[in-house]
Amino acid sequence: MLLTFTEENYLKAIFKITERAVKVASTNMVAEQVNTSAASVTDMLKKLSDKGYINYEKYKGATLSPTGVKVATQLIRKHRLWEVFLHDKLKFPWEQVHEIAEQLEHINSDDLISRLDNFLGNPRFDPHGDPIPNSEGKFMLRNQTSLDMVHSGQRVLVVGVTQHSVDFLKYLNQLKVKLGTAFKVMAVTDYDKSITLEKDGAETLTITHQVAKNLLVKFQK
Amino acid sequence: MLLTFTEENYLKAIFKITERAVKVASTNMVAEQVNTSAASVTDMLKKLSDKGYINYEKYKGATLSPTGVKVATQLIRKHRLWEVFLHDKLKFPWEQVHEIAEQLEHINSDDLISRLDNFLGNPRFDPHGDPIPNSEGKFMLRNQTSLDMVHSGQRVLVVGVTQHSVDFLKYLNQLKVKLGTAFKVMAVTDYDKSITLEKDGAETLTITHQVAKNLLVKFQK
DNA sequence: TTACACATTTAGACAAGTCTAAAAATAAGA
């Protein structure tokens, strides 16, 4: 069964919302994700429910059905593979790949995606450090923490970001922070939770709690 | 000004129709190209005319305006560059690239296309031998004839096809005819205009007039 | 030049996705 561009975006939105702590996607949450009105969302949820992609009860919100999950993870797979292509092959900076991948992810061809995956060397993470689901929709798991959970003295390696906005990524460029950057945590301020880090060499930088929350790291022994 | 997927397809259709002998695209011709009804075409021609992309007079048919030509050639540029990508990088056979490129051509990003062009080594022809317009929309011209215009004794090199249907291209695969294949014309039958060719080595094959018409060749001295 | 065939346009309708405004349901505080 063929889904429209729009339907696909709704499924992806619901997936994103229910991926973490939230178990059920509310109408308003979806509306914010797809940047539309709550009324439009209600209509679409009804439609997607009729088609079997989501479980939806009036006033109770929506979750993806198994079919819905499949569609959403395949979209994410396509999105992230295209991001790798744009970054690795076409040399786009990481802050520019998301927007173009939003278009490319809707291209319809299984053969295309499996060939692209191969061409790229079956990458397991995209340019932001997000895992790329395999063709069965399985994600690679990884031991990671957001940088606001660390303590003074710990050594960490940047492995991802939880925010893909151009502004945030450009700010990281400015700080010369990218995937693979290693830090030692020098201090965590009680007052505003800002964190002072020392880069591999000697440079020191201080970031706000806001920034730390959006940086994913893994611990180094 | 942003065009919809559908509007772009109409402009491309009018371009294709008026590219050769026909000077004006009639409603029915467009309807056949975009695979829709004449009534729908009339509506769309009115709209595209209002927006300044075509010159259209009731009952007289349509031609592209300068802006329309620009849009259409950029679409063709994108289409053919993606075809090169699919064929050269992802190793799709030439009969499969068209369909996927029909989707990819609508992706919107000038930067993407200029990077893709570079990544591919600024190719000047697509996998079917069609010239790729440059970013100003200029086409490379080439001395070429369709194979039904040749005479016995002439030596030719296959440089293109005028038909991109999967069936036709698969038939050529079967005959082991591809871009760059060299032939000597052995005989042209008066009766049915079928042509007997000798391949570089020694193999001989006979093709119908229908096939010959759709093969583009250039002469070898 | 008339008559007919064919091409084209108009009229009216429909589906998808959107909107605003109003109504209804739910949640939360006193």
Added chain:
DNA sequence: TCTTATTTTTAGACTTGTCTAAATGTGTAA
């Protein structure tokens, strides 16, 4: 539990692109 604030849904309308059926225009053969 009652009242109010917030969320969600419904109602009705609009846009885009499509359709069929009917009306109109154009071109050609007799």
